[in-house]
């Protein structure tokens with residue numbers, strides 16, 4: 001005590017404090033009651049203790065000013081009160097119930113919450129913002145508009161048709177305040193509502209809050225940096241070091257500490273806290289005659305006195321915990337959470353919440369019509385690029401020809417079309433030309449190979465001098481043909497096989513051209529064509545073309561990948577915008593549930609995805625992609641895959657905090673999906689271990705199913721097809737469940 005006197009701290013008048021019994025029933029009578037709240041951020045090794053056994057009692061019908069230095073934990077405490085962050089330990093009652101418990105009505109329209117950040121949609125006008133929050137609170141449009149007129153006057157808001165993003169910071173805060181006040185809720189929680197507001201308007205806001213609480217039915221908790229404005233509060237709490245230094249009415253505090261301003265009270269209490277921490281027991285003993293007011297181990301029925309210096313006991317100005325507040329008894333929520341009834345299932349989606357959310361989502365799209373056009377146009381560009389760039393045969397491939405049948409190596413290559421056994425090399429080359437190759441003549445093999453080595457040609461074709469006669473003899477003599485005939489009837493080919501696709505296609509062209517050339521010669525010489533052909537006959541394929549192309553192989557996977565990942569990007573993007581602008585927190589506090597937000601996005605994104613699917617399929621089918629099966633089934637699977645991407649987008653946006661991490665997560669999943677789902681290469685060609693992974697990935701079965709429908713014309717009766725549908729539906733359910741759980745449990 002002497003130390004404090006030396007420090008020049010005016011002590012409170014010696015006032016013996018009385019302990020008060022605090023029971024659950026009493027705590028439920030208050031607007032807000034927090035007991036032994038502990039909350040820390042950071043790791044176990046490096047903890048940042050924000051709330052350290054804090055007690056808070058907000059009686060009904062008062063304005064409660066929460067004061068403290070920047071970063072002391074005011075917003076954290078309020079976030080815990082509204083149920084958006086969880087305490088590490090301790091208890092909270094809000095309006096008689098536990099925030100988040102069924103039947104408590106909290107979060108819900110009983111609470112109006114103005115977070116520290118603006119938390120409004122920049123694209124919306126002031127009017128639309130008020131209508132949105134009015135609808136969320138269950139008001140009609142007319143009621144919301146009437147309130148808007150009132151707040152335009154009270155808060156001197158600009159013309160209601162102005163977009164929020166074009167308002168000044170102070171104007172935006174006032175719109176945010178009006179949004180919190182729109183339905184005159186029972187408990188208003190305002191995080192720094194008067195920042196950037198001129199003194200006159202600040203006074204008007206305080207007058208309105210005083211007016212609101214007059215009836216005793218409404219309570220306001222307000223944080224502010226302007227300490228002296230809280231003189232008008234019925235009660236203030238001074239927060240420091242994770243505790244309240246005091247929780248008292250401003251007049252009593254100034255009187256007790258013989259200070260002329262609350263600023264000075266705060267200063268004195270802070271100094272006393274610094275010095276008094278060492279003497280906690282001593283100080284308390286003097287105050288209440290006991291060293292431990294909380295009575296360790298007697299949690300439910302503990303004694304609390306009010307306080308100072310970190311012990312969180314506060315000198316109640318004649319108000320006891322059990323005493324009814326001005327508001328009188330109100331309908332308290334049930335003690336226990338009521339058991340689940342079937343009708344609760346119907347309450348999962350509240351119609352006026354859904355109306356507000358869906359309207360808001362569509363309005364956001366309308367206001368961002370450029371972005372939406374891009375989102376719909378992008379898949380069109382992608383699919384057209386795919387069709388134009390992938391799967392076509394390469395043309396204008398250079399071949400280095402060494403033809404020893406010619407008199408001079410660069411002579412023109414002429415031949416006759418009848419049964420003349422002369423210049424057959426030229427006759428063969430003429431068939432090759434239909435594959436759009438470019439022939440470059442060379443005098444010898446060495447120079448031709450040099451051209452291939454330089455990258456000027458893809459292959460060397462060398463015809464011996466007696467190629468025509470040797471080839472003829474090979475046919476005629478058959479098994480009697482000698483080695484020289486066999487050797488000289490060969491076309492020698494050296495290829496650049498560094499490019500697998502080009503070398504395979506070139507090989508195919510060389511073989512097919514040869515077959516055609518021999519058939520043509522046989523016809524001219526009245527030989528049966530079959531004799532010259534390989535005794536292997538490829539009949540009309542059961543499914544697909546004689547000459548299958550890569551486009552038709554890749555198209556199903558490409559279409560599904562485009563739709564899937566655009567949905568991921570669109571959904572995670574719009575959810576993160578909502579979250580980062582603080583709207584998600586605000587909506588959740590107003591009673592909207594995570595499931596409702598998800599469903600509203602499902603509805604709006606579904607419309608976008610439907611348009612995307614129609615344009616993608618239309619572009620694919622009018623260009624090169626063939627569909628043999630039911631177009632309706634193909635479209636349905638595409639839409640389902642888009643929904644799967646949408647739900648994965650929910651998971652992404654619920655798991656990460658910002659767009660950058662969302663981009664990493666989406667990109668990180670894109671490549672494995674593209675490589676492992678059989679989109680660019682058949683699963684049968686993968687390593688066995690990877691095949692096991694591939695079958696559980698979201699696009700594997702749907703790609704196979706889509707391919708089976710498009711190339712084979714199969715319907716839902718085939719297992720390959722229906723497994724694709726079932727797998728996609730399962731993934732939708734999994735992603736939805738995960739995102740609902742993340743929304744529910746991933747807070748604070």
Ligand SMILES: Nc1ncnc2c1ncn2[C@@H]1O[C@H](COP(=O)(O)OP(=O)(O)OP(=O)(O)O)[C@@H](O)[C@H]1O
Nearest residue numbers: 041042050068069070071072073074075076077116
């Ligand atoms: N999600 C979080 N993770 C880690 N630390 C956090 C987180 N949120 C807040 N903090 C830290 O907790 C402390 C209290 O923050 P809080 O926002 O509650 O303070 P405040 O009193 O509201 O400050 P101000 O008056 O400046 O708004 C700060 O040091 C802040 O850096």
